[in-house]
Amino acid sequence: MQLSFKKTIFFALLATLFCESLSSQNEQVRDTLQPEQLEEVVVTGQINPQAVNKSVVEVKVISRRDIERQAANTLADVLNTTLNLNITPNTGTGKSGVSLFGLDSQYFKVLIDNIPVINEEGVGNNIDLTLINLDDIERIEIVEGAMGVQYGANAVSGIINIITKKSSRNDWHITAYVQEETVGDEYEWFDKGRHIQSVKVGHNFSEKFYANAAYFRNDFGGFFNDRKGEDWPFDDGLRGHEWLPKTQQNVKSLLSYESSNISLFYRFDYLHENIERYGQNVDLNPNPSTGTTNPSARDEMYTNNRFYHHLNATGLVFNQVNFNVSLSYQEQTKDLERYTYRFRTGTKESVESGEYQSRSAFFSRGTFSNLFRSEKVAVQAGYELTLEEGTGSAAAITIAAGDSEERQQLDFYDFFTSTEWQVTPRFSLRPGLRVSTSNLFAPQYVGSLSAKQTVGEDWEFRAVLGAANRTPSYQELFTYFVDVNHDVQGNPNLVPEKGVSTFLHIKKNSTFSDTFRMKNKLSFNYLGLEDRIELIVVNQTPLAFQYNNIDQYRAIGSFLENEIYYENFKANIGVSLQGISKVLNSDTQSNDDFLFNVQLNSNLAYTVPKWQTTFSLYYKYIGRQQQFVERTNEAGDQEFQRGETEAYSWLDATINKRFIDGAFVASIGARNLFDITEVNTTAFQGGAHNAAPTQTPLGYGRSYFIRLTYNLNL
């Protein structure tokens, strides 16, 4: 009853807003979908910041405006509509990872202002995309393919570089918004749905000093579906949530100083997150003597605390050399509190709390560009220092009974150099090399070579060869599960997996008129991994498993991306075909055929200037995904069969409207219009103890949101 009442209010609000936006008759035309005539400047993988079309490396940009139109709060929201990138939510942990070219988050690196962001499982990789809030950012730069020379370990499938806002045209600017969102059809003021509040204040203290501060709160009530939440004292497997509820609070601030020779900024980011996992099974504790019960359940509360400090200096020395030096200290600690919850009294018993997983890192990266005075050749040299320390508790990774945690210190001392050589005005070459030494691994060398050729005014050709390695995970290094029946062990002697990628991009810019422009890009990609780490049988009798560097992985594909601007209409339409082959040297009878997957995406936006309103549609189709799985056939023999995850589509729609000259912006929208919650799959392999799951969770069904933003610029 309560739910339906709240829902009524919610939709009434939606309706009011919608009518308002249609009837309003503003004359001002400021919101336009035409790209700003100043070409977008990018920094990712560049020797000097430069226009995106000048970059030898292919960089995709998602602008602040794109993010706002989508009412995206976190990186997970915005990447869900990007071609090739798939968001992979884990309903059990509440984290959202990414899959690119078939490789998971371990191979993908997330950076903020050129430096990797920490999380409890990695420095830059293994990021939970829902923990990266986008309120203070200017744009997102995406590079597909290995970027090991510029960004070091784990930048294998690609990187995301989030560029934060460091200046303002206004003396004061204040932005605050509230966003209310249903989770599927679940919504209540406090316990259900998603409730977001944000406030951001920026101020230019003087010509040279700028500061901003932001606070963000994201309260996700979880997705109940058929489950009943915390206060469900029945032993029917319905307690708890299908998607874990979590609350995030994020405080950020930035102080920047800019003068003609040097720019400095210090950025601070503190994140606090609570994840609530209420045990699904209720122990009724029947007392046969009295015929009564005293139900209890086991609950787990996770708390994430992330601290991020980043001090950066850029400038010019000797009137020639551009330097860019970052110093950063970051840590993320995930704590776990476990207890027995007694329903009748509402008390927590046997409370145990401790650290679950943690990472901390001191990081420094410096680049020195234009080392020689030359019109044609720009030489950059750089260093990267990572002093990382991590722990994994017995609750987080499988280690020997009685051991409380594993702890690892991993230090990287890397040097890299890169040269951009303008061979002809139309042809440039960009070789690069990184040497990486560490306390755990033998020195590693990764190289890169990029070339760019322009033909005529409109054609750009790029060939990008890159390499990067992936550092073994704690699971792979430290697993210890040995008892009478099992022998599964990590391997401290593992070496990093070696990744190489090659991309060929052909780009055509077409301008038909002032209001009709088009960009088309056709890309071919190859990505290969050697020394892939896999759990293999190392002894037959008794049967023993260990992680080893043994397998190979190949991804090949092609994708076509088109941007069309026609008057007030903008479209991004893409199609991608990717094939994946796994050579399992660990298995006697594997199948290394390429298995292909098709993706389509189509993001459309149309602005009605006199209403100051933009209508947007985001569509993404992910074709069936196949994977070889080992199964027992009818004859009773083990064989590799093609397992399949069914195709599915996402569709989001939003309407943005500006009021009073942009002082207020209202957005309403619906996400996941096809109402996807899970998709059938046969692509998982069952274990010795468990049947393979037949469905993989993807979303929580069709949801609606409303966001009201207030902007004040003084």
Added chain:
Amino acid sequence: MKTLQTFKAFILPLLAVLVLAACSDDDTTVINDGEPFVVAFETPSGNLSEIENNRDIALVYSETATNIGQVVITISSSNAIYGEDFTTIPAADGNTILLTINEGETGASVTFNKLNPSLDETVEIRFNISEVSYPNAQIQGNTSFTLNSSASLGRSFAPTVGGPNEQNQVYIDLSTEKQTTYQRDEWDLGFYSGSEFRVAINGSVYMAVAELESTDIDAVSSSDVADIQAAVAVGTFDPANEAYVDHPDGDINKTAISAISSNNADNKVYLLNLGFEVGTETPEPGSVAIAGAPRGYLKIRILREGDSYLLQYAELDATTHTEVTIEKSPGYNFTFFSFNSDSLVNVAPESELWDLNFTVFTNLIDGAGSYGFSDGVLHNRKGGVVSYQVESDGYAEFTFENVQAANFQQDQRAIGSNWRDVLEGTLTPDVFYIIQDPNGNIYKLRFLALTNDDGIRGYPEFEYELL
């Protein structure tokens, strides 16, 4: 200054909204599902003949008392008279006893004094809870307690398996409500006391044993067994290793060691894998740590010596051996021997005095061979106990008429590990068991817990009722 005021005017209400929205309700909810306050006898029956002078009759409350109250217990007896044959503390007034419920208490008790030592099988004394004065009180559960000389009517039990190391073998006798506990590595070999000459290995420490070619124990050395040593173990995932363990169904004719022959030339030397010491580590909640350090290997040979057994054993590379004569133990399933103490040990009750054994055991998995199981419950096949599983949620309604005698299984794993779901870490829903003891008493039994309230394994609980 003006700008600041504008700023305040705009931002303060907004902040207020934010703060308001940010303070969600975090107060704990107390679930009151109308559960009554119940006073009941802890168990429904007691054996009169086992009482020497007195015994306490325990009463339990469904929750810790938060008020003061009173319980009225009515006594009825046949062939026994209050004051002559027995008395109680508190004393009865007429045929009623008054007990006070005090705040903070979880139960109370009545002491039964047996005055006449020769009360016979015809005597029955019943205590009935006839009235409870307490807020929201209800009379249910074990509302009466019967003292006579018959088999137990049932009760609940929490066998002391010992937690996540499951270090104990717990023998339960349903009819006498007796629980006997031994650590599972106290013995190594069990010499069968029945007519057959058979020797069992201790599957609860995951022992394995393989027959060798030789009949000369002193001639066997570690180089002779090097090829098979690694394979003679539990949990190697080699189906052929079934030959190295006693069949888990409990049939004495299916032991891994062949029948001991009266012809010494037939009695081969065996390679004995002593399995694992009892684990001592504390695993994560829900997991077990059964196996500790490996205990190594011995070579053994067993012969007959008249009606007894002759055990020869030695370290693998020893050229001499130790000999022990082991007699059968009438009334018991086995005579047990321990290599740790080099002596006979008493590690199980008499054959007729136990029905169920809570123990770690070695099981067989089709296609994977032997596999170490925890949380096992084996019935006393050799003592004549049979049981079967009922898949139904009708435990409460199940009566003697519902018993299907044809379903009774000899296989001692009829309960086995079927009662729990090891992946979910829960009880198997909607199953219960029917058990017939050597004296023909038939019980229904169901499990109440696999773990304790904190999710720690090795704390099973069950209840049973005489049908």
